[in-house]
Amino acid sequence: MKIAFSASQKPDAQTAMDALVAKYGNTAPQDADVLAPIGGDGFMLETLKTHMDLCKPVYGINRGTIGFLMNGLEPDNLLERINAAERAIIHPLEMRSTSTSGKQDTAMAINEVSLLREIHQTAHLSIYVNDKLRMEELICDGIMLATPAGSTAYNLSAHGPILPVGSQLLALTPISAFRPRRWRGALLPHDATVKIEAHQPEFRPVSAVADNYEVRRIRMVEIYERQDKEMTLLYDPEHSLEERIIREQFAY
Incomplete structure (x- = not known):
């Protein structure tokens, strides 16, 4: 060997x-x-x-x-x-981000893709699943989309669900949600495409992190599982x- x-x-x-x-x-x-x-x-x-x-x-x-x-x-x-x-x-997640300057970036994540507020201002986010608007405004510190392999890491610390390896699910988990305060996230099929848009990104800057790769001042991210990887x-x-x-x- x-x-x-x-x-x-x-x-x-x-x-x-x-x-x-x-x-x-x-x-x-x-x-x-x-x-x-x-x-x-x-x-x-x-x-x-x-x-x-x-x-x-x-x-x-x-x-x-x-x-x-x-x-x-x-x-x-x-x-x-x-x-x-x-x-x-x-299978990894692929994150495609667009910054406030229009720059586009791509990164892979094994555990999760997370969006995080950069300053004291809360993040205001819209959430789309398969191009359908599911939440018009989430006010929070951030949000993440976690794979089963990553569901016991940052996702669990944010009180997200633990996913069995073969579950073919992804966990969409908010981080310190302020409004709607009682929203605890969602379980999504593994082939779902999630798009998250940041409101007023110049005033409320948000970063996007694919495991340990960070992109700052983002306007929008699109996340999906790379089933071919x-x-x-x-x-x-x-x-x-x-x-x-x-x-x-x-x-x-």
Whole structure:
């Protein structure tokens, strides 16, 4: 088995990579059977985006803080664990934004696309789903559209629903909604297209963030799932991504 190891800049990740490369060797990503990023969830997301077009399975190894998307570090039986791993298929979101200056930008998100107010002024947003106006004005700190893989991250912190990996749903979750105060968001089919427009964006500036890629002073964003982009994540059977998402719903 040819493995392409990579690591974040954290000392723990670099040390783990040195040990694993010494034991198993290292292969260029384009020639590898498996990609093995070592670090935290942020580094995992970065790796998935960088090598998305290679269509290689990814077995993440946790040397970060949370490591929800990663496996534990057990160097001695890595090949056996990869061979026995369960597969989770995920699709990214694509965000297309238009700024107040008219500049257009495109970015991918594995976890979520979020819109956030930039200053003390609340954001005033209109929400369209499949080109139909669903909410004329949401007054809030922000809003996000989360995938199942990302539903336990920022989405959960904003009291959004946890989505099973195979649910074929997206979670549209407001952040500190002021009006309508009782709106808690919506569950949407995975093939829905969501468009969000910012009201008075020069006076109430809003940024759009696709995972860790930020565009400021946006006027409008359009978000949809890239069903043609398929990523395979590998997990130890006792700690599969599906099992982690279910377990998270019973955490207290």
